[in-house]
Amino acid sequence: MHLLEFGILDHSLGISRNFRSSRQEDAHEYMVNLLESMHKCCLPSGVPSESPSAYEKSLAHKIFGGRLRSQVKCMQCSYCSNKFDPFLDLSPEIHKADSVHKALTNFTAAELLDGGQRQYQC
Secondary structure, three states, X not given: OOHHHXXXXXXXXXXXXXXXXXXXXXXXXXXHHHHHHHHXXXXXXXXXXXXXXXXXXXXXXXXXXXXXXXXXXXOOOOOEEEEEEEEOOOOOOOOOOOOHHHHXXXXXXXXXXXXXXXXXXX
């Protein structure tokens, strides 16, 4: 495949239709744009890119993606709710970590929903 097919490289527009001159874009935004374009391009015809089955059928998602589990456990009744969201990139906080392992550990650490806006209703 060629970058023109993904909409990433367009000689008349520069790098991408989504990138414009005089705007700040970085390597992460470029990677996200590239992966999303590859995801859309690699889907079988007729499969909408945002449908749940798209992530199972996309070659880009099979190679680069995954599913992020969000789990909430009620401390009163011990009920556990799991939600799985597809992803093509992760954005862990790196300013508080001195290694990739520490950044991923912080990213996946459990949080206590202890009231206010962080209150979980059973």
